[in-house]
Amino acid sequence: MPKIVDHDKQRVLVAEAAWRIIRRDGMEQASVRNIAEEAGVSVGSMRHYFSTQSELLRYAMNLVSERVSHRVQKMSFTGSPMDNMKCLLLEFLPNTEEKLAEMEVWYAFTARANTDPTLKELANTVYDELRQAVGSVITYLIKLDLSRPDLDKELEIERLYALVDGLGIHTVLRPDQMNAKLMDDVLTLHLASLCR
Amino acid sequence: MPKIVDHDKQRVLVAEAAWRIIRRDGMEQASVRNIAEEAGVSVGSMRHYFSTQSELLRYAMNLVSERVSHRVQKMSFTGSPMDNMKCLLLEFLPNTEEKLAEMEVWYAFTARANTDPTLKELANTVYDELRQAVGSVITYLIKLDLSRPDLDKELEIERLYALVDGLGIHTVLRPDQMNAKLMDDVLTLHLASLCR
Incomplete structure (x- = not known):
């Protein structure tokens, strides 16, 4: 049975991970790779939630x-x-x-x-x-x-x-x-x- | 005869190039490489003016x-x-x-x-x-x-x-x-x- 993922919840978790990186390390470090790591999700799965880094940042803002x-x-x-x-x-x-x-x-x-x-x-x-x-x-x-x-x-x-x-x-x-x-x-x- | 370079003037030119990049492209683009290119100096010569990117940004600020x-x-x-x-x-x-x-x-x-x-x-x-x-x-x-x-x-x-x-x-x-x-x-x- 496939794992059921609540997409909206995941997007919030990823956005909150972006906030933590921005506060701790600065906007310069807010790459999709760093945010995925902080959120504890694979870089590959990020595209299910956000199609671009720009979209991710807009959502987090x-x-x-x-x-x-x-x-x-x-x-x-x-x-x-x-x-x-x-x-x-x-x-x-x-x-x-x-x-x-x-x-x-x-x-x-x-x-x-x-x-x-x-x-x-x-x-x-x-x-x-x-x-x-x-x-x-x-x-x-x-x-x-x-x-x-x-x-x-x-x-x-x-x-x-x-x-x-x-x-x-x-x-x-x-x-x-x-x-x-x-x-x-x-x-x-x-x-x-x-x-x- | 070696070319005489006014180091203080060069530092100001490089700092002003950093300003232009920050305004036009954002802080994320303010790498030593990009700033050197904007200032019209070689990346290699940048070390004569600033030993690190951090020192450069502090000077520009x-x-x-x-x-x-x-x-x-x-x-x-x-x-x-x-x-x-x-x-x-x-x-x-x-x-x-x-x-x-x-x-x-x-x-x-x-x-x-x-x-x-x-x-x-x-x-x-x-x-x-x-x-x-x-x-x-x-x-x-x-x-x-x-x-x-x-x-x-x-x-x-x-x-x-x-x-x-x-x-x-x-x-x-x-x-x-x-x-x-x-x-x-x-x-x-x-x-x-x-x-x-």
């Missing part, structure tokens, strides 16, 4: 984004409006070990995406989705009449989005200096500064 | 940082304090084609640095230097008594630094959405919000 989306969809907003907005923003920030690992991998993927059109398209889609989520915070502040009356909506969206990404990247670059507590404090300060 | 430092040192601060502070911050942001090219390369280097200790040490040094420069803006605002009286100095330094890096990275990732005008507007808004 997309899996990071899906994990984040999944967490956001599961969120329940039970606090005050300000708390809820901060919680939403913190969901995109690496304030746990698991999320820091995801962000390190995401950083490596976006760097590679600058010279890889397949990854770039995905990077751009996620950039727009995250801008949309950040934008909803500013829109919500205005709608609830919590914000200063003179708020420049579009400019504040760009400012908040740059701040969120800057905090995340600083945590990836210097986890000894930027951390969960400091990110929370900076976001609290920033949101308060937007309000009356 | 450091050259980006030196170019930025050089520009900052040449700055003359002749405007109002607020203008001077904004000009200093804008000097670290990719608001010209040349600086965007530098930042693209820097982004690729910092991503690689996460798994390369030689580059990581340099990345950390530059991270601290830039934090120092951003910190001087906040300190200056307080010293000139322009800032709100309740300003939390350390928190505001982290906020401004994350904002500056976020704006820079957004320009690298989406030059179609983030640009020189928008970076200037966001920084103007942010600095004004810190003041009385």
Whole structure:
């Protein structure tokens, strides 16, 4: 009887092996051969899951984004409006070990995406989705009449989005200096500064 | 008579060739062989300039940082304090084609640095230097008594630094959405919000 292999599960296992290699050894080492070895599958069987290295990397990059989306969809907003907005923003920030690992991998993927059109398209889609989520915070502040009356909506969206990404990247670059507590404090300060 | 080669000039030429490859083809293609070809020198002669690929990449990364430092040192601060502070911050942001090219390369280097200790040490040094420069803006605002009286100095330094890096990275990732005008507007808004 042939061995029954769950293809979707295998693809996830291979993608997670790619993440480990990228984090530990760098994007330069993310060859199909190295990833197969890390995942504990034969190089020959890899073609059942991904037809090219490019397809594999795109899948592994997309899996990071899906994990984040999944967490956001599961969120329940039970606090005050300000708390809820901060919680939403913190969901995109690496304030746990698991999320820091995801962000390190995401950083490596976006760097590679600058010279890889397949990854770039995905990077751009996620950039727009995250801008949309950040934008909803500013829109919500205005709608609830919590914000200063003179708020420049579009400019504040760009400012908040740059701040969120800057905090995340600083945590990836210097986890000894930027951390969960400091990110929370900076976001609290920033949101308060937007309000009356 | 032997050909006289200016070693320092050659090292810069080779480093600039490395930048072009990193921007055009990605860090994965930045082999000594590819860089030699791009620089128009023989692979054999490369050992006169750099003993290892790692040394070459460190030199090329450091050259980006030196170019930025050089520009900052040449700055003359002749405007109002607020203008001077904004000009200093804008000097670290990719608001010209040349600086965007530098930042693209820097982004690729910092991503690689996460798994390369030689580059990581340099990345950390530059991270601290830039934090120092951003910190001087906040300190200056307080010293000139322009800032709100309740300003939390350390928190505001982290906020401004994350904002500056976020704006820079957004320009690298989406030059179609983030640009020189928008970076200037966001920084103007942010600095004004810190003041009385």
